Each structure stands twice: as structure tokens, then as C-alpha cells.
Amino acid sequence: MTLHQTNSDAVERVRQGDVFSTIPYYESYTEVEGEFELKVYEFPYVVVLTQDCDLEQNRNTRNKLDHEQEVIVNDKHLFSLIVAPLYNSEHLLSGEHLTDIGISSQRQNSKLKPPILNNQNPRYHYMEFSDEVVVPNSIVDFKHYFSVSLEYLESHLDERICGINPIYRELVSQRFSNYLSRIGLP
Amino acid sequence: MNDPFGIDVPDSYGGEKKETKSIPKKENINKIPNSTNKVRKRLIRGVLKGDDSSSNQ
Numbered sequence: 145m146t147l148h149q150t151n152s153d154a155v156e157r158v159r160q161g162d163v164f165s166t167i168p169y170y171e172s173y174t175e176v177e178g179e180f181e182l183k184v185y186e187f188p189y190v191v192v193l194t195q196d197c198d199l200e201q202n203r204n205t206r207n208k209l210d211h212e213q214e215v216i217v218n219d220k221h222l223f224s225l226i227v228a229p230l231y232n233s234e235h236l237l238s239g240e241h242l243t244d245i246g247i248s249s250q251r252q253n254s255k256l257k258p259p260i261l262n263n264q265n266p267r268y269h270y271m272e273f274s275d276e277v278v279v280p281n282s283i284v285d286f287k288h289y290f291s292v293s294l295e296y297l298e299s300h301l302d303e304r305i306c307g308i309n310p311i312y313r314e315l316v317s318q319r320f321s322n323y324l325s326r327i328g329l330p
Numbered sequence: 331m332n333d334p335f336g337i338d339v340p341d342s343y344g345g346e347k348k349e350t351k352s353i354p355k356k357e358n359i360n361k362i363p364n365s366t367n368k369v370r371k372r373l374i375r376g377v378l379k380g381d382d383s384s385s386n387q
């Protein structure tokens with residue numbers, strides 16, 4: 145259940161379940177008196193959560209567009225995609241996955257670890273990959289997600305490590321949406 | 331016994347200790363936890379060129 149089948153197919157578009165390396169998240173950009181400051185978080189690995197049919201329809205529509213028209217009709221346009229960081233499982237379980245940015249997290253004790261590693265804790269998704277994939281055993285924390293422009297990912301397809309295969313990627317996506325739509329009762 | 335790698339291995343079977351094959355741990359060096367594959371923060375500072383910054387205000 146935790147071994148996620150992947151593929152390293154050559155792709156011409158971004159797909160749901162794609163794992164990219166070294167993806168930036170731009171926290172803020174400021175300009176003061178002719179100087180600028182850009183704060184960037186760099187995530188070693190992220191997984192794309194956006195629905196694959198949206199990505200496919202976007203690509204198909206763009207392939208048919210007539211760019212010489214003044215107004216382009218495209219109701220499948222996507223500005224950005226949702227991605228979630230993949231944290232090294234040992235780092236997250238020890239509460240040290242964010243220490244390089246000055247944040248320490250709760251250490252998961254022996255009672256808390258099994259539900260996480262068996263994907264029974266709704267907040268986390270544990271993934272193992274085959275030996276051919278150079279990604280460590282990873283955990284997604286569904287509290288952490290951000291958007292990346294489609295243009296950025298398409299221009300960095302060489303940073304795509306692999307694609308998580310159908311069924312497995314839908315499992316991640318479904319667990320993510322379930323967590324996001326949870327109702328916190330008083 | 332519930333293996334952390336998701337493989338259910340019973341402690342015993344039919345009253346006897348069951349012989350189980352251990353699955354070798356991943357040896358891929360890229361998979362070994364280290365501090366280089368954590369989230370990091372970068373600050374990029376620079377000077378704006380031209381008068382665009384003032385003309386935008």
C-alpha cells in the first residue's frame with residue numbers, strides 16, 4: 145500500500161502525480177528605494193496534485209489555439225498548479241524536516257508513527273518508491289501545499305523525477321481533498 | 331508484526347516460528363537521509379535598474 149508505483153516516461157506535459165525536484169515557493173517580493181528583496185523557499189521534492197484531466201484539457205486546448213486572434217477563447221486556462229512538498233520521512237518523523245528554515249516540529253513517538261506509516265492519519269501520506277527512483281521514503285503533510293505556475297513547471301520538465309502512476313496518484317489526491325474539506329467540530 | 335516499510339510479517343504461523351525473508355534495505359545513496367534534502371530559504375537582494383520603480387508609484 146505504501147509502495148507507490150511510478151513511471152519515468154518521457155512526457156510532453158505536466159501530469160498529476162509528477163514528482164519534481166528543487167521547486168521554489170516565492171514567499172514575498174518587496175521593492176524599497178530602488179532595491180528589491182525576494183524571499184524564496186526551495187523544496188527538494190514536490191508532487192503535483194492538480195487534477196490530470198484539467199492538465200490534459202488545458203494542453204489540448206492550447207494546442208488548438210490560434211494565437212493570431214486578438215482575443216483568445218480558452219476556458220481551460222490554468223494559471224497555476226497545486227503541489228505538496230515531499231518530506232524525507234525520517235526527517236518528518238523526528239520533527240526535523242524544517243530545521244534548516246528555523247522551524248522545529250513535533251517528534252512523532254512510537255505510538256504516533258504507525259498510523260502515519262500505514263496512512264491511517266488523515267493529515268499525512270506516506271510513500272515509498274522503488275529503488276530506481278532517487279527519492280527517499282517520503283511523507284506529505286497535507287497542511288503544506290502551494291501553487292506553482294504551469295509555465296514554470298513546463299519549462300522545468302527536466303526537473304521531473306518521475307510520475308506516480310494512476311490509482312496511487314488519485315489516492316494521494318483524494319486523501320488531500322478529504323483532509324482539506326474536513327469539518328472541525330467544536 | 332507491522333513493519334514500518336508496510337510489509338505485514340506475522341510473528342508466528344501455525345504455532346511455529348515462521349521463517350521470513352528480510353527485504354534488503356534500500357542502498358541508493360540518494361535515498362539516505364541527509365541535511366541537503368531539506369527545505370531551505372534563500373534571500374535574493376538586488377538593485378532595480380532604471381527609473382521604473384519610481385514611475386510605478
